[in-house]
Amino acid sequence: MKYLHLIWAALFRRKLRTVLTLVSIITAFLLFGLLDAVRTSFDQAGQSANGASRLQTGSRLSFIQTLPMALTQRLQSVDGVKLVTYANWFGGAYQDPHNQVFSFAVAPNYLDMYPEMVVTDQAKQAFATTRIGALVGEGLAKRFNWKVGDKIPLQSTIFPDRNGSKNWQFEVVGLIHAADKKSSGWYDQLFLLNWKYFDDTTPYNQGAVGWYVTRVADANQADRVAKAIDAISANSDHETRTQTEQAAMASWMKQVADIGLIVSSIMGAVFFTLLLLSGNTMMQAVRERTSEIAVLKTIGFSGRSVLAMVLAESVLLLVIGGVIGLALASVIGPAVSAGSGGTLRLPAAGLNSWATGVGLMVLFGVIVGALPALNAMRLNITDALAGRA
Amino acid sequence: MKFLKNLGLVLLLVLVLVAWVMLPWVGALGLAVLLALWMFLTRRGAQARSVTGVGVSTLPQRIGSSAVIVVGIAGVVGVLVALLAMAEGYSETLRKSGSEDTAIVLRGASAAEVASVMTRDDITQIGQAPGVAKSAKGEPLLSAETVVAANLPVKGTKTDEEGSVQMRGVGDEAFAVRPQIRIVAGRKFQAGLKELIVGQGAARQFEGLEPGKQIRLGSQMWTVTGVFASGDSMESELWADAPVVADTYRRGASRNSVTVKLTDASAFKEFKAALEANPQLKVDATTTLAFFAKQSEQMTKILRIIGIVVGSIMAVGAVFGALNTMFAAVATRAREIATLRAIGFPGLPVVVAVMLETMLLAAIGGIIGGGIAYLIFNGHSASTMAAGSVGKLSFELRVSGQLLWEGLKWALAIGFIGGLFPAVRAASLPVTTALREL
Numbered sequence: 018m019k020y021l022h023l024i025w026a027a028l029f030r031r032k033l034r035t036v037l038t039l040v041s042i043i044t045a046f047l048l049f050g051l052l053d054a055v056r057t058s059f060d061q062a063g064q065s066a067n068g069a070s071r072l073q074t075g076s077r078l079s080f081i082q083t084l085p086m087a088l089t090q091r092l093q094s095v096d097g098v099k100l101v102t103y104a105n106w107f108g109g110a111y112q113d114p115h116n117q118v119f120s121f122a123v124a125p126n127y128l129d130m131y132p133e134m135v136v137t138d139q140a141k142q143a144f145a146t147t148r149i150g151a152l153v154g155e156g157l158a159k160r161f162n163w164k165v166g167d168k169i170p171l172q173s174t175i176f177p178d179r180n181g182s183k184n185w186q187f188e189v190v191g192l193i194h195a196a197d198k199k200s201s202g203w204y205d206q207l208f209l210l211n212w213k214y215f216d217d218t219t220p221y222n223q224g225a226v227g228w229y230v231t232r233v234a235d236a237n238q239a240d241r242v243a244k245a246i247d248a249i250s251a252n253s254d255h256e257t258r259t260q261t262e263q264a265a266m267a268s269w270m271k272q273v274a275d276i277g278l279i280v281s282s283i284m285g286a287v288f289f290t291l292l293l294l295s296g297n298t299m300m301q302a303v304r305e306r307t308s309e310i311a312v313l314k315t316i317g318f319s320g321r322s323v324l325a326m327v328l329a330e331s332v333l334l335l336v337i338g339g340v341i342g343l344a345l346a347s348v349i350g351p352a353v354s355a356g357s358g359g360t361l362r363l364p365a366a367g368l369n370s371w372a373t374g375v376g377l378m379v380l381f382g383v384i385v386g387a388l389p390a391l392n393a394m395r396l397n398i399t400d401a402l403a404g405r406a
Numbered sequence: 407m408k409f410l411k412n413l414g415l416v417l418l419l420v421l422v423l424v425a426w427v428m429l430p431w432v433g434a435l436g437l438a439v440l441l442a443l444w445m446f447l448t449r450r451g452a453q454a455r456s457v458t459g460v461g462v463s464t465l466p467q468r469i470g471s472s473a474v475i476v477v478g479i480a481g482v483v484g485v486l487v488a489l490l491a492m493a494e495g496y497s498e499t500l501r502k503s504g505s506e507d508t509a510i511v512l513r514g515a516s517a518a519e520v521a522s523v524m525t526r527d528d529i530t531q532i533g534q535a536p537g538v539a540k541s542a543k544g545e546p547l548l549s550a551e552t553v554v555a556a557n558l559p560v561k562g563t564k565t566d567e568e569g570s571v572q573m574r575g576v577g578d579e580a581f582a583v584r585p586q587i588r589i590v591a592g593r594k595f596q597a598g599l600k601e602l603i604v605g606q607g608a609a610r611q612f613e614g615l616e617p618g619k620q621i622r623l624g625s626q627m628w629t630v631t632g633v634f635a636s637g638d639s640m641e642s643e644l645w646a647d648a649p650v651v652a653d654t655y656r657r658g659a660s661r662n663s664v665t666v667k668l669t670d671a672s673a674f675k676e677f678k679a680a681l682e683a684n685p686q687l688k689v690d691a692t693t694t695l696a697f698f699a700k701q702s703e704q705m706t707k708i709l710r711i712i713g714i715v716v717g718s719i720m721a722v723g724a725v726f727g728a729l730n731t732m733f734a735a736v737a738t739r740a741r742e743i744a745t746l747r748a749i750g751f752p753g754l755p756v757v758v759a760v761m762l763e764t765m766l767l768a769a770i771g772g773i774i775g776g777g778i779a780y781l782i783f784n785g786h787s788a789s790t791m792a793a794g795s796v797g798k799l800s801f802e803l804r805v806s807g808q809l810l811w812e813g814l815k816w817a818l819a820i821g822f823i824g825g826l827f828p829a830v831r832a833a834s835l836p837v838t839t840a841l842r843e844l
Binding site: 033034037038040041042043044045047048051052076077078079080081082108110114115117172174175181183221251252253254256258268271272273279282283286287289290291293294297298300301 | 470471473474477478481482484485488489514515516517518520521523554555556557560567568569570573623624625654655656688700716719720722723724726727729730731733734790791796798
């Protein structure tokens with residue numbers, strides 16, 4: 018530590034070169050921060066305590082197949098089940114059929130299941146009593162400029178009403194506020210409508226349910242309860258498949274994209290390039306200072322301390338660039354998410370990304386500095402001072 | 407004064423880059439020819455040529471630092487091309503699924519096949535519309551199909567993880583409407599039986615999709631009888647007899663979509679108009695080409711944006727790496743350049759020489775990067791949940807010539823920026839200062 022000023026001076030001996038190298042390192046870690054945040058957010062989808070204690074039961078045949086309403090009672094009586102609710106796709110679209118909205122018709126007790134969705138008591142009350150009422154996520158309301166009290170038309174891309182018309186009327190009775198923006202931002206795009214209104218209006222449903230959600234009293238019992246639920250309808254024409262919400266979400270994400278492979282191959286290319294760039298700079302820097310290092314050794318610095326100083330210099334270079342890069346990533350991610358109005362979601366680099374990032378900085382610093390540092394350690398004083406090295 | 411000069415340089419840079427982005431390859435070729443003519447026909451050009459010659463001939467001595475530019479740019483181009491190839495492959499697969507002389511009819515306001523319902527009546531009426539091609543027997547060439555999602559175990563996972571695959575219930579007409587489909591292994595399914603054929607893409611992604619094997623859908627066992635290839639999005643599907651599928655998924659006599667063969671591409675207008683004029687029908691008709699293009703639009707856009715954003719960030723890093731290297735190269739050759747100028751070489755040949763050297767390194771990097779992306783990723787298969795479908799779409803990354811050219815353009819642009827500032831510095835450093843510099 019007492020040589021910090023020496024290391025610092027060496028680092029900024031050629032300002033232009035150091036700054037140019039820093040920018041390369043910053044961009045590499047900026048990219049790392051952004052990509053790693055995306056990767057972790059995919060990994061952690063649904064990984065909350067709530068996600069582990071909620072079970073999703075859908076048709077074993079496929080996710081578009083419905084289940085009979087009559088299962089509700091039987092699910093309720095499974096040992097270990099605390100609460101049962103159900104929902105159905107609505108397939109809503111606003112104005113243009115391609116303007117799809119995440120819309121579900123939900124049972125009256127649906128909100129009790131999801132503490133992640135914050136809805137005022139007043140809005141809950143209004144939703145329960147207004148037949149055509151709808152609860153709308155804040156982000157969604159913002160996207161289409163809806164306010165509480167607005168009457169909005171929504172077309173269903175799946176269900177017509179009794180007259181064959183696919184235009185439905187809804188009244189916005191309240192907003193859904195996502196309790197934790199970071200891990201459950203998706204609730205902010207939901208559109209919930211009353212199951213009863215849906216079931217009464219469309220002749221195509223007739224008491225069928227899209228999927229059930231059950232909460233188990235104890236998350237450790239989730240596996241047993243899931244098996245018990247699936248056993249109820251085994252070998253019937255409506256076999257079910259029950260998973261924790263966490264597992265369901267993870268397998269869904271995997272279907273959307275194999276994020277891991279893409280991210281790691283990009284990161285590989287980025288860091289390979291980065292290593293080369295900063296390695297080259299360190300070589301140059303040490304080569305230029307040959308005579309200075311010889312002087313240092315002449316006045317009594319040991320080979321080992323010269324080695325340590327050069328290594329410290331390259332680690333410092335990487336750490337300065339890396340920290341700035343990661344900090345930028347932490348700022349840019351949320352800014353892009355906010356700017357795009359929720360259509361593009363880039364989470365900020367979390368604690369995990371920072372830990373990995375710092376580890377990488379030190380590792381690369383050592384790799385990059387190793388060769389020049391060894392050269393400096395082995396430097397022969399007489400040769401160097403005579404200009405022969 | 408210095409500030410104004412730098413500002414001018416930056417403005418020039420922006421102009422050049424904008425022009426460069428717009429430039430087709432013919433334009434680039436023209437530029438290269440012009441440059442060559444200048445170098446061989448004018449005095450200044452000849453000077454530039456000789457200075458470049460000296461610079462290039464010393465490149466092997468600076469192999470380490472020159473390699474930084476080459477590898478840095480190769481990294482950028484490789485990543486960019488690979489990501490764009492993903493977008494290309496995805497849209498290509500969907501584009502090939504459609505044609506102009508077939509049309510798909512869905513219930514009005516249905517964004518996807520699976521959300522649409524067609525009754526027996528609808529189907530009969532669509533067949534009678536003008537513009538529909540007729541078979542040898544005089545029946546309309548029309549295929550009414552049921553589209554559902556099926557859950558199947560995904561290949562390569564330890565647990566019984568399941569993925570969704572699109573399953574299509576079809577009749578013989580489906581093969582007449584889509585002549586590109588051919589059975590590559592086993593045989594077709596038999597009508598009325600729980601048999602199915604699987605697309606090559608689906609067979610790659612899901613467990614147990616081989617002729618002769620049985621798979622479980624819900625509580626029933628189905629037999630896989632064959633594998634088909636089509637080179638488009640149908641390859642990600644399972645096909646079985648329509649009535650059997652409709653029965654399993656409790657669809658009754660209704661179907662999801664109707665695909666018709668038109669007499670020719672120009673008959674579509676008439677066909678669509680006739681359907682719209684029919685008061686008994688509430689349907690939307692689209693050519694299959696437009697239908698699949700629309701489905702691929704969003705995803706292709708997202709993939710392209712990701713590619714360009716990641717590529718840009720990496721390019722910034724590579725530009726600074728190139729600047730660093732070239733500044734160092736110019737600094738080590740400061741005396742030599744100053745000597746040239748002292749004996750009467752003007753600044754321009756020096757600028758051109760440094761620029762050419764950087765661009766040469768950049769071009770090598772671009773070619774290496776594009777080549778690596780081509781070797782590794784061309785034909786590499788990927789999959790995603792496709793918009794408008796209820797199954798995974800499997801597609802192959804496609805590194806086209808167009809993409810390679812785009813990558814090379816990026817490489818040259820990076821080389822241009824990375825070389826410009828060091829070049830101008832080399833040419834504008836006072837001769838006396840440079841000669842004294844160690």
